[in-house]
Amino acid sequence: MTGQVRTVDGRVAGRRGQETRQKLLDCLREMLSTSPYRDVKVIDVARMAGTSPATFYQYFPDVEGAVLEIAEEMAKDADTLKELVAGKSWAGKSGPTTSEELVDGFLAFWRKNDAILRVVTLGAAEGDKRFFKIRMTVLNAVAKPLAEAVKELQAKGQADKSLDPNAVAGALVSLLASAAEHQKAFTSWGVKVKDLKPNLAPLVYLGVTGKKPPK
Amino acid sequence: MTGQVRTVDGRVAGRRGQETRQKLLDCLREMLSTSPYRDVKVIDVARMAGTSPATFYQYFPDVEGAVLEIAEEMAKDADTLKELVAGKSWAGKSGPTTSEELVDGFLAFWRKNDAILRVVTLGAAEGDKRFFKIRMTVLNAVAKPLAEAVKELQAKGQADKSLDPNAVAGALVSLLASAAEHQKAFTSWGVKVKDLKPNLAPLVYLGVTGKKPPK
DNA sequence: CGGTAAGCTGACGGCATGACAGGACAAGTT
DNA sequence: AACTTGTCCTGTCATGCCGTCAGCTTACCG
Known part of the structure; x- marks a missing residue:
């Protein structure tokens, strides 16, 4: 089914190997959340994992390759976001x-994975297709069902039909992603973190339904 | 008034020096828009500028330092964004x-400076205060007057008073920034670039006034 | 024309990268 | 216990970038 884990030179990784591999991924994840992406070095990750750079290169082509691995794991996890909207x-x-x-739910997910999402966002913005795809997987987990909801409301005549449901859903998800990634900006605008939800939620409601939320 | 341009070791840069410095900045800018931030090397920038790495280090402490320079230049330029809302x-x-x-106007500005803004966004997200400040300068050029507009509408009773004007303005600006940075995402949602404006504008109107745009 | 400061670079030690060969190790076989 | 086999790790090495310095060249000025 899922192809076995393999080393760069094609060997199949056994129990011990997978453990080392995983430890490297964990350390890289840790590293990403404590130092700037540009400064993350293979040698530091290896040291933190109590192994050597050579070992790192057995399992990953380079830092980017390992980051992609972590990102793909996270993308799978993003599936749970669907429940926030569907039905x-x-x-x-x-x-x-x-x-x-x-x-x-969205803010919580982003906060939990903020370090890796930062890198994914950068990669996507830089035009890297692999990162772009992963970012779309995460955003789509919310955007797709959200667009469906807008479509339904439009069909029932309860929302403005001149707007493209995909555009609206996409914009709202972008808003959430941006707000999550830059919570500090809101703080500097005098909006406390705990006030973020009560302020964003009405905007989302407004975007989806096109009307003010009832009291 | 503005302190003269100085080299890292304290000398004042003359005409020729400033030209070299500027050429390095231009090449770095070019470099940022063609290769991933992580892969931008001093040696490449120097080569492109027809000079040596040592010269680069005369004018900038490192790549990040030079990027900050470019970003600050751009932040000044962002002042023109105020006109889009004020009055x-x-x-x-x-x-x-x-x-x-x-x-x-906002999308155009972002598109024009997308490479440098990508890096600024990353730096800000990583918690670097200098990049954060620059990002806030750009966003505030729009967010401040926008918040004023919301406040005025609220005072006139034409908008929902339960929302924090700063939060609303911040959210809308975040939305615009995110949409600008990830236009490709919208394309993949089936929203063409030229349909971006007609779809985002009603959302902004909706956010500011709290009601549907008149036909 | 000589003095002074600006401007640039060659060269160097240091460190990260990426590849390889070979040793350590675990588990099963005889 | 010796042997075999395949996995796993690391020492080592060539290469290339980083960041610094001494010293050479150039421009300007009295």
Whole structure:
């Protein structure tokens, strides 16, 4: 099914090898969250994992390759984000609740993976297709069901039909991603972290339904 | 007034020196837009500028230092973004126009400086205060006047007072920044680049005024 | 024309990269 | 216990970039 884990030179990795490999990934992850991406060196990761640079190169072609690995793992995890929107109702009083839970869940996910997402975001912005794809996987977990919700509301005549559902959903997800990545910016605008959710949620509701949230 | 340009070892740069310095900055800028940030090396920049690495280190402490220089230049330029919002009306038919011009102007600015902004965004996300400050300067050029506009509308009773004007303005600017940086994502959602403006503008209008744009 | 400061680079030690061959190790076989 | 086999790790090496310095060249000025 899933091809076995292999070393760069084609050998199949056994139990011990996979452990080392995993430890390297863990250390890299740790490294990414403590130092600037540009300064992450193979030798530091190897040292932290109690092994040598040569070992690192047995399992990964370079730092980027290992980062991609971590990112793909995270992308799988992003599947759980779907639940935040799929099957939820935007009608009546439950609408604002749906919106709040979406904002909350999304911010939590981003915060949990912020270091790796930073690198993914950069890679995607730089035009790297592999990183772009991973970023889309994460965003789509929310954007796709969100676009569906908008479509449904439009069909029922409860939302502005002149807007492209995909564009609206995409914009809202972009907003959430940006807000999550740069929470500090909001702090400097005088918006406390705990006020982020109550302020973003109405905007999401507004975007999806096109009308003010009911009190 | 503005302290003269100085080399790393304290000498004042003369005409010729400033030219070399500028050429290095130009080449670095070029480099940033063609290769991943992580792979930009001093030696490549120097080679492109027809000089030696040692010369680079005369004018800049490292790559990051030079990038900061470029970014600060751009931040000054961002002052023009203020005109997009300051003194503009959100009432009646002019509201949607204001919104469209804002989206258009902002996207254009971002596109023009996308390479350097990518790095600034990364630096800010990584917690580097210098990059964070520069990013805030750019965003504030739009966010500050936008927050003022929201405040005014709230005072006139034309907008929802339960929302924090700073939060709303910040969120909208974040949205624009994210959309600008990841236009490709929208393409992959089936939203063409030329459809970006007509789809983002109503959202901005909606966020600022809290109501649907008039036809 | 000589003095002074600016401007540039060759050269160097130091460190990261990336490849390889060979030794250590675990587990099963005879 | 000796042997075999395949996995796993590392010492070592060539290469290339980093960042610094001494020293050479160039420009300007009295």
